[in-house]
Each structure stands twice: as structure tokens, then as C-alpha cells.
Amino acid sequence: MGRFIEGYDRSQSLLLPACVDDYVLEEALVRVVDAFVETLDLTALGFERTVSAATGRPGYHPGDMLRLYIWGYLNQMRSSRQLERSCRRDLEAIWLMRRMTPDYRTIAAFRHNNPEAIIRTGAAFINFCRETGLVTPG
Template sequence: MDESIAANDPVRVVNTVVDNLNLDNFKKLYKETGRSAYHPKMMLKVIIYAYMNNIYSCRKIEKLLLRDIHYIWLAGNEHPDFITINRFRNRVKEEINNVFTQLVLVLA
């Protein structure tokens, strides 16, 4: 699948930039025990890439995670449902604002 995505594709930029962001605040939102959650970095990458493509619907993002090679690659072939995506987005609202600030500074 990796060979199917161009080296200069925006999905690779999102992947690299998010991997290099400081996401310590996200770790505070997760409990040490209980069922393992989808990785916050993966969820954030998917949401940022969706927003870059003017997609804000959790249901549309869920469908793209099953059909679009860019989203499948970015999510590492994981398939969170729309409820999980929405819960994540609501849980990290404030942190997402900080991430967007970091993202703008990195891209500038």
C-alpha cells in the first residue's frame, strides 16, 4: 500500500508533521487501565487530513477509512467507527486547538 501513495502526497506531510508534534496533553486524557483505545496520534492524523479535505462528518470519515487508500494508510488499516471518531474529537477539543497552532508554526 505504501508504494501506491506518492512521496510528495499531502497525506505523507500530515503523517510526518503529526509524528513530530508534542502531544503530551493527549496522554493525560487516557486512563492507564481498561480497554485499549485507538492511538491518539492515528486519530489526530485522520481528523487533520479529513479537515484538510473539507470533510467534517464523522460518518464520512468512517467510510473513507474503509474505502480511500490515503485514509487506510494513515490509519494503519484500523477502522474506528463514527461514534469513536466523534468521541475522540469531543474529548480533545482544547488540545486540537493547540495542535493546530503547532501545525501552523511548523508549516510556516
């Protein structure tokens, strides 16, 4: 029998914790999504809850939810349950959400509460991609 490449022992601890950023390529589209959302004025676009409430449980920032939604759309994931799973399994989603894992109801509520703002943002993202040469008109 020949030799095979062996993986690491899953139960072995690391001396230095791995940085999730090291696993996402510099040219990955997820970084474009992150940079794009960072430039947006979410209040002007009409997103709800852009200012956190003084009382109650803190919610997810609409920018984080928007990042997840755009990334999911680009990866053909429309289901909030698929997006929830991706936040636990997919390194790009884990990186994008900074290890936050919203449940599917929260993701669905964001989509339900911000339909017009999401449509406007989607159009702006397409224009951004065209202007930067990421996609060609056609």
C-alpha cells in the first residue's frame, strides 16, 4: 500500500488559534460584498432598526444581515434556513458574519421588514459591480 496525506487530529488543540481571515482568499467576492455594504447609508436606503434600542435584547445590525442576504443571493441561497446553516458551516459566511449565527426566523424577519430597501440595495450592488468591472453589462 502507498502512503497518503494525512489530516490533523481533530481533537488536538492549537497553540495559536486559527484566524478565519486566513481562510478567505483576498480576491473572494465575499470581501467585495463586505466592502460594498460598509459604504452604504442604511438609514437613507430605508432599512429598519439602524439605531439600536436603549432597552431590550440587542438585535443584529442591519448591515450584517444585508451582507448575509447579498452573499446568499450571489451563492444562490434564498432560503433563510440555508443561510442559517451557512453561518455555521461555510467559512466565507462565518468570516462575513464575524462568527455570528442568526437563526432563520431573524433572517426571514429582516427580509420581510425591509423589502424595498433590499431591492434598492440590490440595484446599487449591480451598478457597483459594473462600475468596478466585476461584471460586464449584458
